[in-house]
Amino acid sequence: MQTILQDRFELRTLLGRGSMGLVWQAWDLQLKRAVAIKIINPERLAGGVDDMKPQDIQARFVREAEVGARLHHAGIPTLYDALLSGSPKDLYMVWELVLGDTLHHKLDRHSGRLPLAEALNVTAQLADILAYVHEIPIVHRDLKPSNILITEDWQVRLLDFGVAARFGADHPRLTRAGELMGTVAYMAPELFQEHVKAAPQGDLYSLGCMTYEMLTGQLPFTGDAVAMMYGHRNAEPAAIHDLCPDLPSPVANLIMRMLAKNIADRPESARSIADELFAYRAAPAQPIETTAPGTPTAGAAAPSQPLNIRLIHALVLFDDGNYGQARPLYLQLSAELEQPDAQQPDEAADCRAKAAYCAMRLGNITQALTEYEALATHLQQREAPAGDLLLDVRLNLGLLQEQTDQLQAAVETLSDIYKRLGASKGSNAPETAEARAALNRLLMKASSAAKESNTGSHVDV
Incomplete structure (x- = not known):
C-alpha cells in the first residue's frame, strides 16, 4: 500500500544523510516541479543510532518544520509543505530544491581552504542570514560546512534547522540532560555546560570557527572530541594573522573576537559582523577550482590554449x-x-x-x-x-x-x-x-x- 508521500512525490536522488534525517531530490507529481524532501532517518526509528524515543524524534521533526515555516529569506530554502501527524515513518517536509555544493565539498576541492575573497564573501552572507534568523528570534545551533550550500554563482544558503531553538521566550525543551546540541568542532565553549540557554552568541562563535577554517585550512582546535572540547573551553587558537599574513588586520581582529571564550567579548551581533565584512569583501572572481599561477579560471579556458x-x-x-x-x-x-x-x-x-x-x-x-x-x-x-x-x-x-x-x-x-x-x-x-x-x-x-x-x-x- 502506498504512503501519502509516495502518492504525491517520486523520490529520485539521495542528496544528504544525517543521523536525524534523509534529504531526497524528488519530483512533485501534482505540481510538476523538482523539490527536496526530508524524512526521518529510518535508523533513528529503528533504534540504530541512540536511545531516543520515536515520539521525541517526531517532536524534533515537527519543531524543525515549525521553525522552517517562519523563515522567509533569500539565504534559506523555502518550506513548501509538510506532513507532521501520523506515524513518524510517514512524516515529511517539502523544501525548495537549491542546487550547489556544500561548503564541506568546496573546501575539499580547494585543498581545505578558500581564497580570501570567496571566504569573506561566504562569511558575510552567512552573517547576514544569521542576523535575520536571530531577529525572529531563533538560533541555529549547528553551523558547520556540511550545512552550508553554495550555488554556482557563490550565493550562500543556510540548511538544516533540525536542532534550532527559540530564545528569549518559554518553549518546550526537546534536549535531554547531558546531550550536546551541535557539532563539537564548531561549538562555543559555553555550550559544553549543562543548563545553558540557547543564545545568538553561540552561532557567532561557530561562524568564527568556519571562517578560521576557510582561511587557514585548519580548525581552531583539532584532535578527538575530548581534545576539541578542551580547546574550545581552555585554549587559544593560533592567531589567524600569523597563518594568513595577507588578511587585513581589522578582519583578522574581527574573526578572533568571534572566537572569544567570553560571550561579552564577541561581536555585538551577526548584523555587526555582516556590516564589517561587507566593507572589506571583494566581489568573488570567477569561482576558482585551482589557484596555481597561470592556471585559467574554471569558467573559461584560455582561448590561446591548444x-x-x-x-x-x-x-x-x-x-x-x-x-x-x-x-x-x-x-x-x-x-x-x-x-x-x-x-x-x-x-x-x-x-x-x-x-x-x-x-x-x-x-x-x-x-x-x-x-x-x-x-x-x-x-x-x-x-x-x-x-x-x-x-x-x-x-x-x-x-x-x-x-x-x-x-x-x-x-x-x-x-x-x-x-x-x-x-x-x-x-x-x-x-x-x-x-x-x-x-x-x-x-x-x-x-x-x-x-x-x-x-x-x-x-x-
Whole structure:
C-alpha cells in the first residue's frame, strides 16, 4: 500500500544523510516541479543510532518544520509543505530544491581552504542570514560546512534547522540532560555546560570557527572530541594573522573576537559582523577550482590554449562534477568543432552531449531537454552511425521526457533503445538498468490509468 508521500512525490536522488534525517531530490507529481524532501532517518526509528524515543524524534521533526515555516529569506530554502501527524515513518517536509555544493565539498576541492575573497564573501552572507534568523528570534545551533550550500554563482544558503531553538521566550525543551546540541568542532565553549540557554552568541562563535577554517585550512582546535572540547573551553587558537599574513588586520581582529571564550567579548551581533565584512569583501572572481599561477579560471579556458588541452580541461571539470564550469567550455568547444575547417563531428557531438548533461545536472531541465532533442535528431540524420553516443543521448532524453510529464513520448523513446542498450552495454549495465527502471515506472502508471478508466482498452501514458 502506498504512503501519502509516495502518492504525491517520486523520490529520485539521495542528496544528504544525517543521523536525524534523509534529504531526497524528488519530483512533485501534482505540481510538476523538482523539490527536496526530508524524512526521518529510518535508523533513528529503528533504534540504530541512540536511545531516543520515536515520539521525541517526531517532536524534533515537527519543531524543525515549525521553525522552517517562519523563515522567509533569500539565504534559506523555502518550506513548501509538510506532513507532521501520523506515524513518524510517514512524516515529511517539502523544501525548495537549491542546487550547489556544500561548503564541506568546496573546501575539499580547494585543498581545505578558500581564497580570501570567496571566504569573506561566504562569511558575510552567512552573517547576514544569521542576523535575520536571530531577529525572529531563533538560533541555529549547528553551523558547520556540511550545512552550508553554495550555488554556482557563490550565493550562500543556510540548511538544516533540525536542532534550532527559540530564545528569549518559554518553549518546550526537546534536549535531554547531558546531550550536546551541535557539532563539537564548531561549538562555543559555553555550550559544553549543562543548563545553558540557547543564545545568538553561540552561532557567532561557530561562524568564527568556519571562517578560521576557510582561511587557514585548519580548525581552531583539532584532535578527538575530548581534545576539541578542551580547546574550545581552555585554549587559544593560533592567531589567524600569523597563518594568513595577507588578511587585513581589522578582519583578522574581527574573526578572533568571534572566537572569544567570553560571550561579552564577541561581536555585538551577526548584523555587526555582516556590516564589517561587507566593507572589506571583494566581489568573488570567477569561482576558482585551482589557484596555481597561470592556471585559467574554471569558467573559461584560455582561448590561446591548444584544442586538446581545452578538451582535457573541460573533461576534468566534468568528471569532478563541476558542471557549472564545464558547461560553458563544452558549448564553446562544440561551436568551434562544428566549424567547416574543424572536421571533427564526433568530438563536436560529444561536447554537445556533455553540455546538455551539465544543464540537466544543474537543474535546467527545459534547456537540457531542448538540447538533447536537437542532438538526437542531428545524430539520427548523420550518415555515419552514432553508436553509443546516440543511445546515451536518447536515454537522457527519455528520462527528461518522463520528468517533464511527457509520458507517452518517454515510453516511445525508452522502448526504442532498451534492447539496443542491452545488446551494446549489457543487461546489467547502469544505463540499461536506468532505462528498465524508468520503463517499469511508466508502465505501472499506464496500468493504474487503465484500471481507473475501467475500460480495458489501451490508455496512453
